[in-house]
Amino acid sequence: MSISQRLHGLGWALMLIVLGLNLRPILTSISPLLNEIRESSQLGFQEAALLTTLPVVCMGLVALLSAGVEARLGEGRGIALGLLCILLACTVRGFTVDGRLLLGSALFAGIGVALIQVLVPGLVKRLFVGRVALAMGIYSAALMGGGGLAAQFSPRLASHFGHWQAGLLVWxxxxxLALLLWLKMPWRAAQPLAAGQSVQAFMGNRRAWLLALYFGFSNCGYMTVVAWxxxxxxxxxxxxxxxxxLLALMTVFQVLAALTMPALAQRMRERRGLLSVSLIAQLLGFGGLLLYPQSAPILWVALIGFGLGACFALSLILSLDHLHEPRAAGQLAAFVQGFGFLINALAPSLSGWLREQTGGFQATWLLMLVCMSVMLAVTWRFSPASYCRISTNSRLPPAEPING
Structure with a gap:
């Protein structure tokens, strides 16, 4: 590989980091300040949960429309528009206490995050041939790192300036910065999708639905923890x-997992062992929150963070493994994220409802234990030899056949 090629790859890797850093502060900056926001905006528990639920709903719905997004906007204008939406949403949050405007900013920011998330996997598959797992790990680590930074600094900035809006405006x-850098990158313009290269091509495919459900339920703990x-x-x-x-500390372990587990996955085709480890870590962490929350909170948060960081990256890599052609693989990832994020979106609201009904969060942690246990059993259906099932009822080319 020539020096120019290395520099080109390094430039894109840095761009992935900058993009990823912007995708979670809209969620994690809210939760440490939620009590102050509720008091100022007169939002109830379930309404306040919408501040984290609405963006995730947008992530799901926009992902399901990703074929049209890519065909009309392309990865260049689509990601630029996403960054602009996030920029405007953060600006609005810095200057209002009106609950309706805050909910509107959540909706707008969610659209921005969704536009970026549905376009990045296909971009990675195209630009990082042979290094997809490693690139997705870098992107996932940056995404989670941005969430941790927001959880750590938003309440401190709010305290320093004397009002919670400062902790949201800073993002x-x-x-x-990301928008200005992105406009300088040599991104690809809009291109029409070939026949069958759309999210709708997977609607009748059982393996695609299984991947979507797996992504949704194995990662729903993130939204629950961020919100509550x-x-x-x-x-x-x-x-x-x-x-x-605590939320920021959890993110440190998410980042470690998002970097180390995909690096291990890069060396092997089999994903089930690493996915199982990530789910077991979540089981132990949520069990600790339920039974001994004050005894070792750092340990429980570390286990949950490690499990979630690994699960997010590995489940996306698992989806990309199923198809060889980059744009088709990107559309499968969009399908998986679309329905997966809609499942994720239920978690904060359901947790808020359980909190109002029971007066505590024990029922929420118990629900997470059930979800992770079921997903652990489902994991073993994803043998590499079964990847070819994604082509059933579609005209998309599967990944190269695996023996054994």
Whole structure:
């Protein structure tokens, strides 16, 4: 590989990091400040949960429309529009206490994040041939790292400036930086999709649905923890900054997992062992939150973070494994993320409802234990030899056949 090719690859890797850093602050900056936001905006528990639920609903719905997005906007204008949406949403949040405007900003930011998320997997498959797992790991680590930074610094900035809006407004700056950098990149313009290269091509495919359900339920713990972990520990007597620090600490382990587990996956075709480890880590962590929340909170949060970081990256890699052609693989990833994020979106609202009904979060952690146990059993259906099943009822080329 020539020096120019290496520099080209490094430039795109850095761009993936910058993009990823902008995709979670809209969620994790909210949760440590949720009590203050609720008091100012007069939002109830379930309404406040919409601040994290609405963006995830948008992620799902836009992903299902990704074929039209790619065909009309292309990866260049699509990602630029996504960054602009995030920039505007963060700006609005910095200057309002109106609950309706805050919910509108959540909707707008969700559209922005969704546009980026549905286009990045296909871009990675195209640009990082032979290094897809590693590139997805870098992107996933940056995505989770951005969430951790927001959880750590938003409550501290809010405390320093004396109002919670400051902790939300600051995230317009990385969005602006990313937008300016992206406009300088040699991205690809809109191109029409070939026949069968759309999300709709997978609607009748059982393997595609299984991948989507697996992505949704194995990662639903992230939205639950982002929405309610700080509130859970505040209920146990912790301060807003300290509870936000727990969320930030969780993200450190997410990033470690998102970097190390895909690096291991790069060396092998088999994903089931690594996925099982990530789900078992979540089981142990949620079990700790349920039974011994004050005894070893750092350990429980570390286990959950490691499991979630590995699960997100590995389940996307698993989806990309199923198809060889980059745009078709990107559309499968969009299908998986579309329905998967719609499943994720139910988690914060359901947790808020359980909190109102029971007065605590124990039922929420128990629900997470059930989800992870079921997904652990499902994991063993994803043998490499079964990847060819994705081509059933579609005209898309499967990944190269695997023996054994």
């Amino acid at each position: 317009m700056l990385p969005a602006l 972990l700080p509130a859970y520990y505040q209920q146990l007597g912790w301060s807003s900054p300290d509870s936000g620090s």
